[in-house]
Amino acid sequence: MQYYGFLLCNFLHFYFTINNHHAEEASKDSISYLEFLDKLLWAEIDAKRERTTTTNLKLAKFPYIKAIDSFDFDFQPSANQRKINELKTLAFVERSENVVFLGPPGVGKTHLAVGLAVCAIKSGYTAYFLSAHELISMIQENIVSGRIHRKLKTLNKPNILIIDEVGYAAMDDEVAHYFFQIVSNRYEKGSIILTSNKSYGSWGDVFGNNVVATAILDRLLHHSTTINIKGDSYRIREKKKAGFYDVSLYENESNDSNG
Template structure:
């Protein structure tokens, strides 16, 4: 009778995991002569951990990450210029607490997106929120919302996540109006929320990306004031796999890679 009453109370209090594990912990407590306080402690922490797991799962879905990869799976031996010491410092998530930014620079395929996603996954697992979109998606989003008259609502929405990840800045140039709204996004989050950004362009080329040196300078001024930049110079992971499989002209790739790395 008391067990049924307790399970009804769990349901009323929205403690589904506690209800699910009650019988197991009750049997354990009886078998091992566990005190009432220890029994309650086990039940409460089982519920807390289950809630954390549900929140993490939900926030991973809401983040719209292109895939889920961790920092631990990054091959620093293959890509030593990624600066593992700096990445480990970022893994503490102090930059999120301080609303600082992270920028990964480098040619295509060197692992910039992997590191950005890895930081986002680490943050989400520790109770933060994140949202991922490519620069191409952001440009399209800005254009669509300008046309629909909802651009200011969209800008507010982009302020909400603890981390905003903008991937592949530099693959497409922006016209003036889009670049100005990009500046507003960066400016609105300045010292309020972190941005993780990846780009295949050096900072000196951002005037071309944004079509305007003044706007590019203003963006860089806010983006880099409180930030960490990791410049990755190395081979492409994707080409590495093709080389292993024998599907790639190594000599041609090495020439192209040298050009990108300057």
């Protein structure tokens, strides 16, 4: 009888039940058959959700796992906490809306993007993360191999597509065209979370074409929330704490980049 039960659990993919001793516990507690079944099914559902979450976190290809709750809003008061708490409800995912985090390097844009996506995965959604540099390389490689259209279709599948660090690398016309296709294909069908160190007015330089940049912004921002973070870098703060930070060097680098 015990072996028969094992086979049934295996057939139904009740792997949590196989590896636990619910029957023995139920016998000791003298609960009814219906109570036992209810307890068993909910335990199996919770176990399946946990396995799905673990799998989807791996498939998302995050550079690290971060939570919104670990973000230091006191250090970055310009990161609108009220807006971000609204985003944590995941209504934007349900409505296939977009989120854009703007700001200089090191202010926590990627942390917030990953944190929102992790929150979504734990609620049953799917996500996929890649940097703009990785996206550019992926587009170029698939153009050469002739599989670009097939590859673009895979980027339509996740509920959330995270594109990180847009603006650090310029795009040629062909890559910018396919970037537009990605945004257009997901328009009102799937959410995009994007981070950039460039203001919207500079996107013509990023995409090498003001017309393409305008078309991308038109679709990206139609249903979207923008969080503009204007604070200091976390990395610089940590260097200051450790005594490894040279203010004059940073100022020289900033002047060079602005010049």
